[in-house]
Amino acid sequence: MGGLWLVMGLLARGAEAGCPQGQEAFTSCQMEGLGTEVFVCFDNQTATYSYGPIGGPADLTLSESIERVDFEPWSGLGKAISESVTFFNQDYGYNVVGGFDRPFSEEDMQRPIRRFGWVEVTEGGERIARLECIPETVSYGFGGGLHDVKVAAGQTWDWDSQTWISDAVSSASIPLLLKNHQYSDEFDCLPPSELRLNGIKMGAPVGALSKFGTPKATDATSFSDEPIDRIALIGANIDFFQDVVVNMSTISPNWQTPSGIRVGLTRGEVIRILGRVPSGYTARSQNFVIPACPDIPDTHSEDAYREWFALIEFGQDKRVNRVVLLTSTE
Known part of the structure; x- marks a missing residue:
């Protein structure tokens, strides 16, 4: 298990350069064939999305409070570990996914880790584009991160509805329905x-x-x-x-x-x-x-x-x- 955490730490290194001051990277990558890169960064209050030319100023920057940001944690199932964050700008959505295949054996640890990621753009809930990441540029810091920050903000993930529920929202002793x-x-x-x-x-x-x-x-x-x-x-x-x-x-x-x-x-x-x-x-x-x-x-x-x-x-x-x-x- 210690080897897995070491791998996750290595995957997360080097992305902070594209984050606003005081924030750390959740995931980032360079896009296949486009000369562009995407960063999702966060601190205890805010999550940010930025997309633009590699090393240059962002073409689009969005931010959302930790309480409202649409973060979907890993399900815990399967060989691949991945999580996603979606930002919204009027009728458009930008869903950023980062992940990697977890090693199950010492032999797996000797092989290069398969990384993956993409950005899916939607308009009115309908997908209009999917941009693939260059695998070796994917940085994804699984373990803690956005999940722990949202929990610290008083939220609980609900798998049935695929949404976060604030601890401040309580159910009545007798169902309303x-x-x-x-x-x-x-x-x-x-x-x-x-x-x-x-x-x-x-x-x-x-x-x-x-x-x-x-x-x-x-x-x-x-x-x-x-x-x-x-x-x-x-x-x-x-x-x-x-x-x-x-x-x-x-x-x-x-x-x-x-x-x-x-x-x-x-x-x-x-x-x-x-x-x-x-x-x-x-x-x-x-x-x-x-x-x-x-x-x-x-x-x-x-x-x-x-x-x-x-x-x-x-x-x-x-x-x-x-x-x-x-x-x-x-």
Whole structure:
């Protein structure tokens, strides 16, 4: 085992030259046939990505906080040890992979270590390019590194959702998701009281929200092709039909449901809040659509039950990018 750690140390040497001052290299390499190089570096607060001509100024530099950086640790399986870090720039993602084959015997230790790596570029979650590393230039410091820094920041890796979960996100003693039986079918649902954003509830009358302004006419229509009115707030839209709230949507982390579901949470954090993966979905689904429970009255509302749904949408960074509460029928 001591020989393996020695090999990993040798693989990690020599990459710090391309890192910002005070940061150490996680992985780096030169790209096959392009005359370019990539560096992923980090300290206790920030991870950085840089790509550009060998020895020259970077063409692209990105940074992300340790808490938010999308780092995927080694699975512990197979002969190859590899880990990846993904940085996002608007609709683009840059996934950097570094790794090597671990030696299992003294004979393996006598052979050159096979190194590998690449950069995969995505747009809107779809791969548009894959740049291969020159194997002998791959530097990858397995052991500790980003994993230990993220753990020190109070995060735990969840293999099911392939995301990190903050220790600050706790699950309720009773799962938020409830089981509902209707017409011999069983499905998960949310208490109607959960379908609120910052205290504004579905089905609320327009008069109760007068402090937010007056709804304005929009081009949107209801299911019966009637016009929808809207109050556009900072970070959220509140839609009305017949002077009642029928839809709410947000792309801002400043708006949240009573349980704390909000933009910016990882998929694993949402699942922890819900108590389990909603029926009909997996821990890696791109969205969850969850109905309100039809047989549980909203004790905070005088309104009759409506068919309400919560849409939780995840972006390519595996974090919530939109929360929508909506009414399917009027």
